[in-house]
Amino acid sequence: MPPAGGTPTSQPRDAVVADFGVAERRSSAVIGFRKVSKDRGRSRMRRLAGAGMVLPLAVSALLAGGAGTSAASPGTGPTAVVSMGDSYISGEAGRWKGNSLTNTGSRDGTDRAWITGSTYDPTKVYGTTAGGCHRSDSAEVRSAGAIADVAVNLACSGATSDNVFRSSNGGVAFKGEAPQADQLAAVAASHNVKVIALSIGGNDLGFADIIKECALDFTLWYSYCYDDQQYAVDQRIDGVMVKVGKSVDEIRAVMRGAGYADSAYRIVLQSYPSPIPRGTENRYTQSDWSRLNTGGCPFWNRDSDWARDSLVPQIAGRIKAVAAAKGVQFLDLRDMLQGREVCAKASKQVTSTVPASAKTSEWARWIDNNESQGLIQESMHPNHFGQLAAGRCLSLVVAQSATSGFSCKNTAGADESGMYLTAAS
Numbered sequence: 001m002p003p004a005g006g007t008p009t010s011q012p013r014d015a016v017v018a019d020f021g022v023a024e025r026r027s028s029a030v031i032g033f034r035k036v037s038k039d040r041g042r043s044r045m046r047r048l049a050g051a052g053m054v055l056p057l058a059v060s061a062l063l064a065g066g067a068g069t070s071a072a073s074p075g076t077g078p079t080a081v082v083s084m085g086d087s088y089i090s091g092e093a094g095r096w097k098g099n100s101l102t103n104t105g106s107r108d109g110t111d112r113a114w115i116t117g118s119t120y121d122p123t124k125v126y127g128t129t130a131g132g133c134h135r136s137d138s139a140e141v142r143s144a145g146a147i148a149d150v151a152v153n154l155a156c157s158g159a160t161s162d163n164v165f166r167s168s169n170g171g172v173a174f175k176g177e178a179p180q181a182d183q184l185a186a187v188a189a190s191h192n193v194k195v196i197a198l199s200i201g202g203n204d205l206g207f208a209d210i211i212k213e214c215a216l217d218f219t220l221w222y223s224y225c226y227d228d229q230q231y232a233v234d235q236r237i238d239g240v241m242v243k244v245g246k247s248v249d250e251i252r253a254v255m256r257g258a259g260y261a262d263s264a265y266r267i268v269l270q271s272y273p274s275p276i277p278r279g280t281e282n283r284y285t286q287s288d289w290s291r292l293n294t295g296g297c298p299f300w301n302r303d304s305d306w307a308r309d310s311l312v313p314q315i316a317g318r319i320k321a322v323a324a325a326k327g328v329q330f331l332d333l334r335d336m337l338q339g340r341e342v343c344a345k346a347s348k349q350v351t352s353t354v355p356a357s358a359k360t361s362e363w364a365r366w367i368d369n370n371e372s373q374g375l376i377q378e379s380m381h382p383n384h385f386g387q388l389a390a391g392r393c394l395s396l397v398v399a400q401s402a403t404s405g406f407s408c409k410n411t412a413g414a415d416e417s418g419m420y421l422t423a424a425s
Contacts, residue, residue, distance in 0.1 A: 074260045079148040080191035081398075083141035084164060084180045084251070087134065087157035088272055089199035089390075093381035094136025095125040095374060098361030099296060099342065100350040103372055108350045110361075111373065112384060122374070131375065132175050133157050138384050141197060143391025143416075147398055148194050152187050154180045157377060160203045161243035165250045181250045188258035195398055196255075197268045197331075200247050201319065204240040205233060207272075211380055214307070215367060218291070218298040226306035233311065241318050244269075248326040266402040267328040268394065271316035273336040274308045275364040275380040276343065283345040296366025296379075297343035320405060320424060330405035331397050332424045336389060337382065339412055342366045346412060358385040358415035388416040396421050 083089045100108040104118065113120045122130035129135045133156035136142075141151045156163065156174055164180045165171035171179030187193060210233070214225035251267060276282075279301025284290040292298040299307070316334045323330035339346035340363035347362045348354050363386035367379045382390055393408035396419065400406060407425065411418030 074192060074258070074264050077190065077192045078150050080150045080152050080187060080193045081141055081144065081148040081195040081197070082152045082184060082187055082193055083139065083155045083197045083199075084184065085155045085197075085199035085247075086159045086203055087155075087377070087381055088202060089140050089197060089270070090129075090133055090153065090155035090157050090159075091126070091136030091139025091142070091387055092134045092157045093365040093378040093383045094134075094138045094387045095122060095378065096365050096383040097356040097385060098350040098383065099366045100356075101294070102352070107373060108352055109356045110350050113374070129156075133159075133177070134377065136384075136387060138387040138391070140387060140390040140394055143388045144394040144398070145391070147395055150191060152191070154183050154187070155199065156180070158203060159200070161200050161240075161247050164198075164200055164247045166254065169250060169253075171250070181254050184251065185254045185258060188255055188260065193255070193260070193265050195266055195268060195394075196251055197270065197394055198247060198251065199270050199272070201240050201244045201315070202272055204243055205236055205315070210307075210311075211367075214300075214303045215298045217303070218300055224300055224302050226303050226310075230306065230310065233314070237314070237318060241322055244319060245322045245326055248322070248328055252326075262327075266398070267326075268331050268397060269319060269323045269326075269328050270331040271319045271333050272312060273333045273364075273382065273386075274312045275337060275341055275382075276304050276307060277339075277341040277345070278308045279304045281339070281341075281345050282343045284343055291343060295343040295349075296368065297341075298367065323405065329397065329402050330424055331393060332405065332407040333390065333393065335407060335409045336393060336419075337363050337386060338410060340364065340386070340389075340410060342380070358388065359413055361385060363389060363410075385416070389419055392416045392419040393421075 095111065095113050097110045097112060100110045102108045106114040111120065113122045113124050115121050125136050126134050135153045135155065139153050141153050156177065159174055159180070162170065162172040163174040166181040167179050171181060173179060177183070210229050213229060217223050217225040248267060248269065252262065255265065276297050276299055279286070282291065282297065282301070282304065284295045286301050312334045316332050320330045320332065342362055342364045344362065348360050350356045350361055354360070363382060365378045365381050365383045368374065369376055389410060396408065397406050400421070405424035406421040408419055408421055411420065
């Protein structure tokens with residue numbers, strides 16, 4: 001392991017991952033890759049590298065507040081706000097109120113799925129989509145307040161742009177559900193849709209693979225990931241943005257087909273927040289295993305800085321350009337989790353003496369590769385507190401002119417009520 005600020009020593013990518021060299025050096029804490037024997041460590045890492053640390057940027061539509069049953073034309077029927085896209089808007093990780101090393105009971109009050117003893121029921125949070133689309137009860141569209149009479153969440157954890165397109169135009173069903181644009185057609189026919197919030201492109205770009213490779217470079221290979229991953233992103237991003245633009249076009253086509261004028265509703269196209277802090281803002285040193293064993297954020301400073309200050313802004317800038325080209329509103333969430341990320345110095349883990357709080361706890365889910373607490377697909381997503389913040393951002397931006405783009409940021413030491421907008425840069 002290189003010292004803090006040092007340059008990791010590379011190892012061959014085809015090296016046999018038989019001796020996961022950190023097993024004997026672990027603490028007794030049990031999250032993420034923790035507390036496993038060498039043999040189990042090998043199988044755990046095989047799951048991470050092969051089965052993919054599935055961090056899918058999460059059907060019957062989930063209708064918050066009840067669905068209208070009578071047919072409606074634009075301007076009639078119950079008003080609706082609709083969310084479409086991937087896990088960053090579906091509500092993935094909404095089960096968790098911060099992160100705790102305690103694996104029993106309510107996990108120090110962080111596990112909203114806790115029933116009693118060692119009994120947990122994720123459907124308390126995700127309903128019938130538990131283990132799948134993970135549409136949580138605190139998802140952005142449901143936390144946004146009184147934007148409309150009804151909140152309809154069509155977004156699904158793991159979705160790509162192809163899962164948004166209409167089936168008649170290349171759309172692909174996902175997790176047993178029709179393409180989201182086809183589902184939107186039914187909503188548009190029975191509701192007066194006023195707002196459609198869209199988060200898409202992260203899975204097309206390979207967020208899960210990026211996080212997986214960067215975590216592996218920290219835990220196994222002692223090398224940096226930013227250079228290889230930046231090259232991969234640069235090779236894919238143009239094609240991904242074409243698909244993001246097509247997603248907007250597909251939504252427009254559905255709404256026009258349902259009789260809506262473009263001015264009768266708004267589309268809010270949003271970017272992604274960074275779930276990890278810059279290296280200097282991480283409360284755990286990179287020179288030992290505390291980032292892995294305690295924090296659940298196994299990334300080098302150099303890679304963390306790249307993700308926070310290069311990758312996330314690059315994606316935001318490109319999505320902003322798509323929004324401008326398509327004439328839709330842009331919501332920049334790159335700074336939404338600033339100081340609230342996993343392992344951020346400005347936030348705290350939850351303990352028996354430090355209760356879960358939107359004012360002090362982390363707003364994103366750590367990496368729990370062993371699935372000792374919930375499913376791995378929840379890792380690196382805004383948690384319950386983060387979902388509430390995203391909902392507040394959506395309500396704030398909808399209150400503004402539909403032709404203006406905004407960045408949404410948090411106020412240090414405040415809960416989601418402290419979210420505020422600035423002009424998108």
